[in-house]
Every structure is written in structure tokens, then in C-alpha cells.
Amino acid sequence: MSANSSESSIGIDCVCIQIDAGRAHEPLLNTITLYNDNNKRYLVISNANKPGVFNVSVVLPTIIRKDNRKPLSLLDNIKFELVLDTVKGDLRRYLGLDDDSLLVVKKAEINSNIAVKKGVPIESIMELLSLANLRVSDAETLALQVRGVPLTKGNVVKRRAINSIKTKSSVKSNRFGSKLYDKSRELGIEGKQIFRLELCYNARGVKTALSKKKVLLKDLLTPNTIQLFINTYVDDTANYIFNPLSDYLNDLTDLIVESLCKGKGIYQTFLLWKEYIPDYAIFRKCVRRYYKRNGYTANSADTEASRTKKHAIDDGIIVNQGAISVLQCLSSRIKEQKKISTQC
Structure with a gap:
């Protein structure tokens, strides 16, 4: 289960930005999707439901790497400006906008990975987390298992092969949802297993983590801000993932x-x-x-x-x-990142 520091670092994956360019701004004729040199999507621009408002989804790591196997972390701090300039340049090209104050972050995905050795199926990790935190209904939707509910057949996950677990923000918290999955399978990586624990923070979660009423992309892409998000992620994974497991x-x-x-x-x-x-x-x-x-x-x-x-x-x-040993190892590494972040 060994992994180097870059593989186990906590960082940001995808962020969703909302831009209010004013009602007079022309809508897009089509959704715009941009790819990096490795043909991996890194930016999507689409019309929102209101005139002059646009939704922008940015997979930050794929701006500087071939894919998003590793999140954008503190180890990438010298490239934060490059990431911001790339996004601003694309928005200037396709929307004609060049105003940092318009790039308001509404969602942010924070995650960490762990390499899992052969012989430990990632499906068994998913099943354990499902039993500890979740139950599957007839419609195969996931909901939080109420603490103290007797262990019955109705509460057990009956499928042995579980590819991912997703919860909405209303299930775990009004600040974030979660996504726990086999990252190596998603990326088509052979001969290696990567388990990812991702928390998807909504607008409330972003503002709460950073103690701001409005968070701009330029505010997010700084070492101090990412440290704050790391601290929040560490606490939330402990309270909502690892403590219930214990x-x-x-x-x-x-x-x-x-x-x-x-x-x-x-x-x-x-x-x-x-x-x-x-x-x-x-x-x-x-x-x-x-x-x-x-x-x-x-x-x-x-x-x-x-x-x-x-x-x-x-x-x-x-x-x-x-x-269990994989999750204990991941929990320890996540806790260590909070110590690192507060010392930086």
C-alpha cells in the first residue's frame, strides 16, 4: 500500500464556476468543451438558466498534467498562476470576459488517493464503507444508515461488486456530498489499483470552509486557501467517513x-x-x-x-x-496532511 507523497496528497480536482456577465451578454450557441494535449477534458462552458449567466466546469489538474489521477495540491503551488491564466484566457476567448471578480466558485471537489496492493479488491473497500455508512434501497440509491439501526438483511449491501458510492449533500451534510470510487478503473489504468475518497463541496461548503461570503477562483488558487480546504477535508472525512466506520x-x-x-x-x-x-x-x-x-x-x-x-x-x-488496513492507512495519511498544512 505504499505510495509516494504526491500520490497521497490532498488536493482539488474539479471546480464549478458561475459567471454573471449581465443580461445583455449573448448566450452560447453550443456548449464548449476543451481538452488538453492528452485528449482529457479540462474545461466546459455552458449557458445557465438565467440570461447572461454561464456555468464553467474546470478539472484543474488536467490543465498541468495528462489526467486527473493526482489532484491539484500544495505541491503544485508554483503552477497555480498558470492554471488561473489558462482559465482566464479560455474565458476571454470564448466569452469575451476578462474580469476576475466574475469567476465565482460554486462547487469544489477535494480528494485524496491511496494505492491498493494486489489481493485487496477495491470492491471490498467499497462494500465495507457501504455497510458502515450507507444502505442500498430497491432503487439502488444510497442514503445514510441511521446510527443504531439493527443489522438486518434489509440494511446490507447485497451486490459484491460496487464500483462507486455517491451521496448527495443532503445525505451527509448540507455542505458536501461524497464520492468514493476506483480511480484506476475510471482512468483505465492496468496493473495498479487506486482508491479515491472525494468530498464534493457545494456553495455553502465552499464559503464555510474559507469563511467568505463569495469565493473567487483567484482566491481559491493560493496555498493558504488550499490549506484551509485541506483542514476542512480532514475534519469532514474523520467525522463522516472514518468515525462511523470505527x-x-x-x-x-x-x-x-x-x-x-x-x-x-x-x-x-x-x-x-x-x-x-x-x-x-x-x-x-x-x-x-x-x-x-x-x-x-x-x-x-x-x-x-x-x-x-x-x-x-x-x-x-x-x-x-x-x-480495513487500507482505510486505516488512508485515514492516517489524511490526518498527517492537516499537520503539514498548518505548518506551511
């Missing part, structure tokens, strides 16, 4: 140990709970706690847990392991 794992462990104490047997208990265990490390921990409670050693517990795992695999059950 709560889920603690509750699940207690429930499984309680089930083991009822004497149905190790393997039968695993079968009862396997839909809630996308990482076998969960069940191994439960067996250890159960064995300790009954006076047995950790080595004995591990031997029994390994025997149970082999039994399950022999029965054709998919048994994954590693999702």
Missing part, C-alpha cells in the same frame, strides 16, 4: 462475539455473519476475543480462524482481507 466495526465485533458465545460453532457463526464481513480480519478479531474470554491463547484463536477461512474458501465463499 463505530460500525466496534458494534459488529460485539455482536459477532455475542453470537459466538451462544455456542453455534465458529464456522456456523461465520456463515451467519459473512454478508457483513467484507474483510476477514473482522472475524479473526472476533475469534481472538472469544477465545481469550474462554481462556485460550491468541495462537489457538488464529489457528481456528485460519481453519474457518480455508473451510469457507473450500465451500466456494469469497473471503477478502485487507480493506
Whole structure:
């Protein structure tokens, strides 16, 4: 799971800008989409619902890189001016506008990545996060799982292959939504797995993070401003992603140990709970706690847990392991970025 500092840095991906050029400004005949030299989209200009108002979507990293595998981070600070000048030049060319005060940021996507080693399916990470934070309705729309709801079949994600999890801002917070997904699959990267944790801040979220009533693009593209966004992202991922995950794992462990104490047997208990265990490390921990409670050693517990795992695999059950350690590693790296940002 190793990754260099640039791969694990927190940064900005896409921003949405709204420009009010005045009712007299002519609308666009067609939506304008611009691509970089690697044929990756970096800017889209379209008419808004009001006369003279335009929506501009900018994928900031693809202005300076071949794609947006890595977000625009503090490590790119010497290129912030280039990014701003590129956007301003395109708007001057296609809209005839050259006024920084018109480039109002309405949305911003902040993310971080982690490289995942082979043998740990990203789908298992998605499934674990789904169980901890979300449930899937019949329409396959995601909503926040209410804390304290009993673990029932109705609350479990039944599909093993989950490509991405998206929530709207109203689900998690009135400031942001989230998108958790396999970035390597999106970019068509072979031989490497990249998991991305992205928070999509709306207008309220942008203004709250930066303590401003109006945020301009030129204000956003400064080291100090991105540091503020990093701090907000660190706190929000802890409160809305990692803390609920920790709560889920603690509750699940207690429930499984309680089930083991009822004497149905190790393997039968695993079968009862396997839909809630996308990482076998969960069940191994439960067996250890159960064995300790009954006076047995950790080595004995591990031997029994390994025997149970082999039994399950022999029965054709998919048994994954590693999702928890990946998320723990990502959580630690994100927390470290807040320390870095406050020291810069």
C-alpha cells in the first residue's frame, strides 16, 4: 500500500464556476468543451438558466498534467498562476470576459488517493464503507444508515461488486456530498489499483470552509486557501467517513462475539455473519476475543480462524482481507496532511 507523497496528497480536482456577465451578454450557441494535449477534458462552458449567466466546469489538474489521477495540491503551488491564466484566457476567448471578480466558485471537489496492493479488491473497500455508512434501497440509491439501526438483511449491501458510492449533500451534510470510487478503473489504468475518497463541496461548503461570503477562483488558487480546504477535508472525512466506520466495526465485533458465545460453532457463526464481513480480519478479531474470554491463547484463536477461512474458501465463499488496513492507512495519511498544512 505504499505510495509516494504526491500520490497521497490532498488536493482539488474539479471546480464549478458561475459567471454573471449581465443580461445583455449573448448566450452560447453550443456548449464548449476543451481538452488538453492528452485528449482529457479540462474545461466546459455552458449557458445557465438565467440570461447572461454561464456555468464553467474546470478539472484543474488536467490543465498541468495528462489526467486527473493526482489532484491539484500544495505541491503544485508554483503552477497555480498558470492554471488561473489558462482559465482566464479560455474565458476571454470564448466569452469575451476578462474580469476576475466574475469567476465565482460554486462547487469544489477535494480528494485524496491511496494505492491498493494486489489481493485487496477495491470492491471490498467499497462494500465495507457501504455497510458502515450507507444502505442500498430497491432503487439502488444510497442514503445514510441511521446510527443504531439493527443489522438486518434489509440494511446490507447485497451486490459484491460496487464500483462507486455517491451521496448527495443532503445525505451527509448540507455542505458536501461524497464520492468514493476506483480511480484506476475510471482512468483505465492496468496493473495498479487506486482508491479515491472525494468530498464534493457545494456553495455553502465552499464559503464555510474559507469563511467568505463569495469565493473567487483567484482566491481559491493560493496555498493558504488550499490549506484551509485541506483542514476542512480532514475534519469532514474523520467525522463522516472514518468515525462511523470505527463505530460500525466496534458494534459488529460485539455482536459477532455475542453470537459466538451462544455456542453455534465458529464456522456456523461465520456463515451467519459473512454478508457483513467484507474483510476477514473482522472475524479473526472476533475469534481472538472469544477465545481469550474462554481462556485460550491468541495462537489457538488464529489457528481456528485460519481453519474457518480455508473451510469457507473450500465451500466456494469469497473471503477478502485487507480493506480495513487500507482505510486505516488512508485515514492516517489524511490526518498527517492537516499537520503539514498548518505548518506551511
